[in-house]
Amino acid sequence: MSSTKSKIALKPRALGERELIVLMALLMSLQAFGIDAMLPALGQMAEEMGADGNRRQWVIAAYFLGAGVGAFFPGAFADKFGRRPILGLALIAYVSLSLACALATDYDVLLAIRLAQGVLCAGLSVVPAAIVRDHVGGDRMARLMSLIMMIFLIVPILAPAIGQAIMYFAGWRAIFGAMAVMGTGVGLWVWGRLPETLQDDNRQDIDPRTILRNMGTALTDRGAIGYVVGSALVFGSLFGFLNSSQQLIAETFGMGDYFALIFGGAVLGMVAANFTNSRIVERFGARRVSHVALLVFIGISIGQLLSARAQPQSLAEFIVLMSISMAMLGFIGANFASIAMQPFYHIAGAASSAQTAVRMSTGAVLGALIGNLYDGTALPLAASMFSCGLLALAIVLFSERGKLFRRKTPPGTSAPIP
Template sequence: MTVASPPAATPWRLVFLLGALTAFAPMSIDMYLSSLPAIGQSLKAGPDQTQATLAAFFAGMAIGQFIYGPASDRLGRRGPILFGVSVYVLASIVCALAPNIETLVTARFVQALGGCAGAVVARAVVRDRFSHADTARVLSLMTLIMGLAPVLAPQLGGLIQLVAGWRAVFWVLAIFGLAIGVWVALGLSESRSAETEAQARSENPLKAFAALLRMPRLVGYGLAGTLNGAVLFTYISGAPEVIMTTYGHTPVAFNIIFAFNAVGIIGASQVNRLLLRRTTPDRVLMRASIASVVFALLLVSAAWSGLGGQWTVLPLLFMALSTYGLMAGNTMAGALSVDPNRAGSTSALMGSASFGSGAIAAWISGLLHDGTARPMATIMVACLIGSSLAIFLVALPKGGAKSEA
């Protein structure tokens, strides 16, 4: 029987702050999704052009993390966060004032370049302060806080768009970024260790990334987390079309369904936190990955057969997505445990790969678009099978899933 290490006391103020830092992406994505038709009408842009604002954000999140992760190892955690938040606020203002779709797409890319600092450095801060098992627990708690964004942001964004127009959504995001920046300046102390600084200053970022990619277990966790993240981004990019166009739901109903699926992810992340009181992150990963593949296979079968229509597809989509809450924190904690002195670079590698694969998966889903849920379901099952193989064949240490320090 595997025995988990006793949990450390939970520093709630830090958890809330770090959770808020990881909410930049879901806030920036989910709050404006229901405004895409209005944006297209206002800026005289087609659906492909308005979707480009989402793709640009994904690209910015993927690229920016490669910058902030190594910078946080070399320069400390606070400075890169404050710089990134400042960029985010300024870019949000440009989004609100955008005179055409080209400006909006560019501003969304820059907005992501700034906002990604919060997530990538927050994960490194967690690893600075906690062991492997406690890192997984804290990341699950952060998911609870971050997860409020997909639940509340679509409703808030829809209401703001209805009352004040789509530009007001970006003004609210600018205010959100400013508030988080002040909170970081006043409430986040430096956590980078002297060992991490020495390691970072002894090598350039490319050398650090190359060293990490030579570590098989980190690559295994990274592939598992990346493919798991691709599932989430495939859903985010495909859900508006499937739910509102294919199944004919209104924007209000879409926001409710979107929020309900977010609740599933949040709930699973808290189940994960409770499970980690009795077992290890790796053992949870083993079981959750199997469950994810089972649900995904059922989902793709329902999507292709048409059996039960949306009343079969949507519940199975909920179950498949919920497994993300069991896997995301544990894959990240596992990767961060392999080389703690390169926590910032590891966080950047994991986050960039996740957003990059998400953008690719969303692009492939668009190419395969046929007006049904089939492309989305097919990509999800392929990614989850790949994630499971990475966990069992590469990530898990020989001799089984053991607790790491």
């Protein structure tokens, strides 16, 4: 009897909504910290390891690409074995490979480890969305994802400053040590507090045909695919900014000493957008909010293009326009992801894997290409943002059969879905 009571006491209790939001945000933030804390160190890292020109960007691009490829796998295993074991493995990989990066002495070896880290830690991006979908759906999921993104985005604001401070006191290698410490802390929280959210009747077999069928379903549904590819396109332009931000701010505008402050200011709009979205999305619907945001993103990208062509472009113009663009991505990201996941409650893990993989891998490739176009000006980035926005609008129109701003209602009900 006492043994039974002991086992019950050790089983984590269900999380409240606030703790769920914070924990999911921190899990996703580990990925962001592993990218954004590196940004101030790219110049010093490249100089020490002999990486010339735009090649320095591959410390970021390799991680993005690995995360995109790796995202195909954890969802299917999470649908079979549960969410907790997959998160545990991803966290172990995050900590151990961060320490391996800190010890690397060759640039190509460092890139290989970063690529492997992206692959093995992809569960940190995939599983949280599945856990949220286990709890809620519809516009409420969009609201929770917005709150998660709001907290998550605090990390990109603070990470460059943290990375710069760590470099000042201990050198760039210590940034990877900080990643390992953060991963350990979040891992202990998951182990002690996160219960298993996968229901037994939703467990899927680890069978290639089943996995491919579930992923295929998640990627061939007409109502979902436009939002998967659309978000990949607009976030590809964001990844292009991340890849080239250190060069843009330090070299184009000559403000390298203030990189962390300027970069954080640009990201701040995304935090405000996600907070606003969490307040309005259940009233107006995820489709209406995100469609308006996409149109505004296209309009602002035209302004950025005109500003970049009028040389010399001022830093103030660039940052103001970039901040508005990133704010629109705050409205687009959580809503597009929620709309795309809506039909797939019973295969949430596989659906999250397939959709995250497409978003991340497409975004990573686009981001690397856009970053590599850096020519000392912001013009390539601005042109890429405009092109990606137009293509995203076209694919969303395909999913919506040519009509925007509608709230859909499931057959036989009066309750709208996003």
